[in-house]
Amino acid sequence: MTPTPTPTAEAGAAPPMASLSGLRVDVAGRRILHDISLTARAGTVTALVGASGSGKTTTGLALLGEYPPGAHVEGRVRVAADGPVGYIPQHPAAVLNPARRVGALLHDIARSQLPRLPRRERRPAARARVLEALAQAQLPEGAAGEALLRRYPHQLSGGQQQRVVLAQALLLGARVIVADEPTTGQDALTKRRIVAELDRVARRGIALVLLSHDLDVVRELADEVVVLRDGRVVESGPAGRVLGAPDHPWTRELLADPAPTGPDDSTPLHETPPHEAPAHGAPPHEAPPAGAVIRVAAARYPSRSGAGSGGSATALRDIDLDVAAGACLAIVGRSGSGKTTLGRCLAGLHRDWDGALTLAGTALPSSIRARSTPQVAAVQYVFQDARAAFDEHRSVLAQTARTAIRLRDVPADEALKEARTAFARVGLTPDLHDRRPARLSGGELQRAALARSLLAHPSVLICDEITSGLDAVSRRGIVELLGGLLREPTAPSLLLITHDLDTAAALADEIAVLDAGEIVERGPAERVLTAPAHPFTTSLVAAARWHGHVRGPGRTSAAR
Amino acid sequence: GSGGGSEDASDGDQGPPRRGGRLRAAFAGGGANETLDPHMAGLFSDVARAKALYDKLADFGDDLTPRPRLAAKWEPNKALDRWTVTLRKAAFHNGRPVTAADVLFSYRRIADPKKAFRSKADLDPIDLKASRAVDKATVEFRLKRPTAEFPDILAAFGAYIVPEGTESFTKPVGSGPFRLVSFSPGKSTVLRRFDDYWDGAPYLDELEFVAADEESARINALLGGQVEYAHELSPTTARAHERGGQVRIVRLKNSAMQAFAMKTDRPPFDDKRVREAFFLIADRAELVRGALSGAGEIGNDLFGKGYAYYAKDLPQRAQDLDRARHLLKQAGAENLKVTLDTSDVAAGFTEAAGIFRDQAARAGVRITVKNHNPDSYWSDILDSGTLCSYRSGAMPIETHISQRLLTGSTTNATKWRHKDFDALYQQAQSTADRDERAALYGRMQRRLHAEGGFLVWGFADWIVGTAKNIRGVARNAPANSLDWARFDKVWLA
């Protein structure tokens, strides 16, 4: 990897906008942060990297003066005196008000930013600012933007929700912005633009604290890097040095190429040593077994709504898919292209869609309510927003075990044992088991969600962005886990919805490219990634390449 | 009137009457069902209004004897079955004189078999077909049978005289002391003085009746100066304000008989020993205290305390549980279980039932109190059940007997049917001499006192509140009598 030259001197000179020193956070007798110190300077991007659960989010929230409930906190937190701190949370859905249209908060923010204008001018001025922020956050402008503002959060795709929250932070004009995984769930093209926008934000003199596991983004943006491990700073310094010549072995491991290791490796995730990545796009196994396990024909969503209003949104148009047992089909596409909708349709979570679904030759009801228990078990869907998909009142382990109890009739204690095993497989340590979802980190929840679905022993597993919140190491573990799953005799058909072409390349036999609800290209993974036929695929692959291997031009030459 | 129960009665009616002003009187109303048709009047508010707008030929005085009103005098023939009534000079509000034709028209309207007006039964003794107008001011009434108490009929509840030919009562024309200004049912009625009233024009310029169903609303309105007269207050309210000096409380004695009615035709009350035992069970003072809040007098198992012909000489019955137990034992009715029907239809009913239940328990009688729907209570208890709460408004004793205690009576709630008793009554009606009649009524009452079906335990006061500046409100007139709710002799001081 090419080390990034960093303007260390200048960054060091910039005034500090926020700082933590000696921050210790204990929850329920467990220390989740140990003596963290960190300074965010104006015009500087400070990146916090670390494995899932290492304390990034907790640190980021500390900059806002927020801590987990019941926490015991020591240390010192300072922020520049004026104005609020912008915050883009890891789970954007949670900060979007379900009962208000997405524009509501944006308008309020815009209005509070405006100077005292006469009433009549305020409204259009606020609107203009909101639309501008939408554009900056890579959301549509103009009429399409206005339409988007009128939607409710649940009517947006995961990536769109994230960008709306980004737009809020941009609109705010804060001097400090804490961005927790701002690019998860975004496709390569959008990601590139968001990165450019964040860069522009930093150059405006804003102190940006970036919490991310996405090393490409970190490389591109960061001026300073702080590496966290289990709540401790293991290394910190100018991005160029830390990323280019890491001192600590953990940093080196974290920075290793995210592509998966050899398929036979099944050691627990945290202990996984760094591996040399194999060549791109090598399919993990040869030919998919004959006979499609799941097949969907002519899926269309929504099927009925908006009869009168012309030009209504159609999230899916005439999708034909089939996935064989033991095969993996990756679905890639831009944010908002309908990937989640497709996955949910297959899982029976939408009812108003047209199309026929067959599972191992027999028809499958289109709604989950009509499916029998074995049918429900057979098609499992791992939700994109893991936090929202857990019952906040019960411990994750107990919830996970229910899958085995309900869907496979396993006795309760045995189910708990199975759940523990599954948790270990996805790399969740035993001390997390009895916690409620609110006390887990984003990545931990994502893994718990996967474990929950695995307990059903599904024959079709639909994974919606399950690695988006994971660091390279954990991701590698998950990819290995899924790869191992595919090689088992009872291997499921895997439908992998992802933005991450690397992951797709590592697991998928085939790739289907979705654009605006249509499959524009479908073929063997290797072929699609190396020789895309459709121009859209080309641009997507190009963006990913560019992302992964070419350093952003802006940063290098930045006059800082 | 004068000398009522109120302490300031002496200074009450001082000073000469003064003309002018408007008096607002609050009555419990019948909501939108209120009517201006005097023959339909059923509620107190309707009656008060009818009384202000219309006149009867006669009306009852404080002792429930008939006093001439539109009739200047009445003369019977020997056989007491033909009565000649002479009308006084009086005019309707439109200036037309009241004539014999008006009287006959009104009576015929009331008696119309298709209409079912309330006082139809009262007029039953009159043969209206045969009755005729002798001249403009004289009516000759022919009766179906001798009726010594014919003047009672002229004073009957609802027997008002309307102009001949009246069909609609939206713009009522009467001969009463007030004429109508406006009427909105359930809300208010505004009346103005009729200057040509035969009994002297009222003192008030205007009279307004307002409907206020809730007792507390009436007293509040009175206290707040929104009305000057509040009809029908509770004893508690009376007690609370009697000494307050803000308002005057008028207690109209002997207005409502309070009783338990035993059905004498069925077990266990077909045995007169059981009836007597029940008479002896009642602690009347406790009942009056508890159920009437002390606002009343104890009864002696006879109707009409204080009215003409009342058998005052009969000894007051008192509680005697031992004798009651003894009588019950004799009758073989030990461990008697009875159901007492009651309802919230009148003040004090349910309370009295509860108290009597407890009293009876002390004599070994188990009474179960059964609560009925107030709306249909009176027709429910008429024929069914054995023991029920009962009350009656003021009426002459002879009317009480004829309507409730004769074999042919339509509202005979005690099922008191005795040929000899009926005969005594007929004999009294054919007796012209008042003292002889009184003796006959006395015999009848003695019998009722000994073995009748009505356990009359008390007589409730009728309580009215007035503003301090109201004068001329009668203090001794039982409800339904002439001077009750009479506003033409009232003035604002």
Add this chain to the structure above:
Amino acid sequence: MSGPPSFAGLRPLASLRSFPGLRSFVVRRLLLGAGQTAAVVLLVFALTEALPGDAAVALAGDQPDPARIAAIRESMALDRPAYERLAHWAGALLHGDFGRSLVTGRPVTDYLADGLAPTLLLAALTVTLLVPVGTGLGVLAARREGGRADRLISSLTLGVYAVPEFAFGVLLVFVFALRLGWLPPTAVGYGADLLAHPEALILPVAVLMARPVCSISRLVRAGMIDALASPYVAQARRYGIAPARIRYAHALPNAVAPATQQLARTVDWLLGGVIVVEALFVIPGLGTVLLDAVKARDLPVVQGLAVVFGLVSVVLNLGADLVVHHLAPRTGVAA
């Protein structure tokens, strides 16, 4: 790809689109409403019919004479079978004729018109005050759960709620009208024109409001506590939105759904069940009309009222459901 992203998927979404089939929902509910109203009328008819006694008995009053009852019954056509009378009444209703009162023979519409004005006035006034006061108290209490304001408001509302309207009304009249003399104790003599005497409306409205305010504020409080603890409110706070705006514009919409249902119910109750207040303050509204009509077994009037109540309740419940629909917009989409 460097061209502008294609967002074909999210082109125009009319606001009605966001609730699939909202218009058809309303239309269907209104059609259903006609059926419901009919059901209300039938139910009330059946119940009133099943009550002991009838208009004739009621009219006969104390010490009724059976012969007279029979005569009245005949003159009122009560001797005809119930279904025949109902059919006759319903047939007339189809022509917009509500029939005539059995007791006075006046058109039922007169009864309704007379009672409606004061009741509507009371209901409208109460609701316009109730909504801000109820939600305001609820929001205030929820600001800090367990705080001083919360404890004060909770105790006060619960205390007032536990006192029946009648006692409360008597108390208010005693203090404000009789002792202090600030307000008239009743609306006696003001007739239907209550607006001309606004001071006479204060106490009735206060009594009417007392209990609904308590239930609504408690429901709002409950919802607000959850909403205020939510991440979206935290986000709005972080972004420096004025606290009042956060509470009312961002948290409240998530908290009012149950309170809205309660409100619809309250309005319903205001129109029909304010008997106590109407009696206490002598305001001749629909509640009084209803009570008198039931007492008099005046079926045509009772039925006419049932039609009104049915219609009002259908519309109000529909409105409340629309609000809930609007506030939980996912309802139509979830599997």
Add this chain to the structure above:
Amino acid sequence: MRPLRLRARRPGFLDRPGRFALGALLLALPLLLALLGPLLTGPPGPRQAAFTAPAGHLLGTDFAGQDVWRQVLLGGRSVVLIALAATVLCYALALPLAFAAALTHRTWLEELLMRPLDVLLAVPSLLMVLLVATVFDPGAVGLAVLVALVNVPDAARIVRASAAEAAARPAVEALRMQGEGWCRIALGYVARCCLRTLAADAGVRMTGVLYLVATAAFLGVGVAPDAADWAVMVDRNRTGLFVQPWAVVVPALLIVGLSMGTNLLGDAGLAGRNRAAARPRTTPRPRTTKGQP
């Protein structure tokens, strides 16, 4: 730079027990009176004049001249029993209905469940109780059932409204994906999400139920109108409010205590939940300062 306060949130540790204690105290008095009262009374004495305070009568006499203190001692049991039974019964019926309506995706089913309730809603509850009770003449138990039934449509609508949002959350979809049954979803998750609203509604409804029973008694339905029952006492003695206030004030205060105690206990019980169960990790800015290093 402004220092942000660090905080160790000990959520309401000081005020919560206080609220528990207050709630418990308020509740204990009426409950104890209700339970033990009937054991402490002797036979009834003779009636005195209504609304007076003769010697030997601690709280004077009531509308029927009975001793108020004796009535108070006797009158709690029915109140507590009726209130509890009717409220519990009401929710036993309303909850399944409301959850079924909130959780179903079938419009016709929802309409089938909710529309008939609207019909009942359109009939004023007192009229309903009055009419049904007169027609069927229920006993005290029957009246409690009837009063509960009358409250069902109302409760069901409120519960449904608050459940609708929870039922549409992804967590419910996830539960379905796990093959969880209807009951578990409805009671285990959705009900839990609306717990606070449920508690608020139930708390007030209990009081409402009491007085509906009392009013019905006054109109001659159910409990005897001179029964020893706190709610009936408040209702019937109101005419003597200014002559002999104890007859109203004491039972009313006991009911207030009952209702306030239950509600405060419920509030206090729920107060801790919020923080523990909060979905967000992010909590509002701290208020209390602790240990500035």
